Amino acid sequence: MLRKILRGLFTTIGALVGFFIGEVLLKSNNFNVLNYFNSNLGLKIVFLTVSTILFGFILFLLSPWITSLIIRSIEYTEKSVQRIPANEILFGTIGAITGLLIASLVGVQFSHISIIGTIIAVILSVIMASLGADIAVRKREELINIFSSMRKSSGSKDKKSKAVSKGDPKVLDTSVIIDGRIFDICQTGFVEGTLVIPNFVLEELRHIADSSDGLKRNRGRRGLDILNKIQKELSIDVQIYEKDFPDIAEVDSKLLKLAQVLNGKVITNDYNLNKVAEFQGVPVLNINELANAVKPVVLPGEEMRIQIIKDGKESGQGIAYLDDGTMIVVEGGRRHIGETKDVVVTSVLQTAAGRMIFAKQKELMEN
Structure with missing residues (x-):
């Protein structure tokens, strides 16, 4: 739709340019020498019509290339802006405006110099705007802390202030929200940076919560409850990312694309998503890997x-579990299901999906 609008716009501009060029040519001395145009009004109209159509047609032919260049420029600018955190854009703009105000005050001193004074004022404005934006972006955390302190001292002690974002953005996927352990991890303070909740993840949670399947419905509502708890009870910054990627169908692919755009990391407990992210070079924080890492170490x-x-x-094997959910495979334990046994660890297998312990009955080992 945008391409059609731009093509029509450029064609119209070409027609207008052709009309004005035709008028200028008719008024020029070269055409005044020819009495045909001075005495014949119809010939003038024909000339203006041909000039208008000619330039409009030329711009019509050139418009696809011009339109493609404009769209690519817009997409590049949009992607570049998306990579910049919102607080950097805000503080950079404030710093640039402050720099321009200072430059205008100083530039008044050079106003009495005709040409050189204008050049000095322009150069000074560019330098001060760039310097102000750079300083504001570099000092944004200190400025945020100052504003937070001022707000606290002014009497807004009842509002919980959000922690200053210091780490990479963390994009949450649907599975890790429903899982719920992310709340406890954030509560301990081990996660730094902004938690990003994409709007398409919220939509997926809403569809799950509205499911006719009772189990799915409970899972979806649990996920929404976890998000509300994170936003209300924790001092971590939470942002809802509104933009979607309509050209990408799957939610997991959208998550990876968003993490690339924001230069952030994906928090998940989905094994398959973890592998795809590794292949695409997207950093991932896997809750299951974290849980496995903090489990007690068991040695043979x-x-x-x-x-x-x-x-x-396998034939003759029995299965037991530790309190943390670690599975123990007991050789020859099938005959003792329901019984409590002393076992000796023979080996430990660590996988991305979890940890498995292999053991034998102690009495068999002694025999």
Whole structure:
């Protein structure tokens, strides 16, 4: 639609340019020498019509290239602006305006100098605007702290101030929101930076919460409750990202694209999304990997008392679980389902999906 509008606009501009060029040519001395145009009004009209159509047609032919150049420039500018955090844009603009005001006050001193004074004023304005924007962006955290202190001292103590964003933006996916552990992790203070909640993730949560399936509906409502708790109870900055990527169909692909645009990281517990992100070079924080990393270390030869609760995949195996959910595969434990046994760890297998412990019954080891 934009291409059609621009093409029509350039064609109209070409026609107007052709009309004005035709008028200028008719009034020039070269055409006044020819009495045909002075005495014949119809010939003048024909000449203006031909000139208008000719330049309009030329601009009509050139408009696709001009339009493509303009659209590429717009897309490049849009992507560049998206990579810049909103607080940098805000403070940079304020700093540039402050620099221009200072430059205008100083430039008055050179106003009495005719040409050189104007040049000095322009150069001074450019330098002061750039310097003001740079200083404001570099000192934005200190300025935010000053404004926060002023607001607290003015009597707004009842409002919880959000922590200053210091890390990379963290983009949350649907699975990690529903999981709920992200709230506890943020509460401990281990996550720095802004939590970004894309609007398309909120839409997906809403659809899950409206599902006719009771289990899905509860999961979706749990995810929405977790988001509300993060926003209301934690002192971490939370931003809703409104823009969508209509040319991308899958939500996971949109998440990775958004992380690339924001130069941020994706927080997830989705194993497949983790692998795709690694392939595309997008940094990922996996909640499951974090949970596995903080589990107690179990070494071969250690003894533990467990309850075998079900049979394993292989013949004769029994399955037990630790309190943190770690699965223990007990060799020959199938005959003792429901019993509590002393076992000895034989090996530990660490995978991205979790940790598995292999063990044998202590009495069999002693025999």
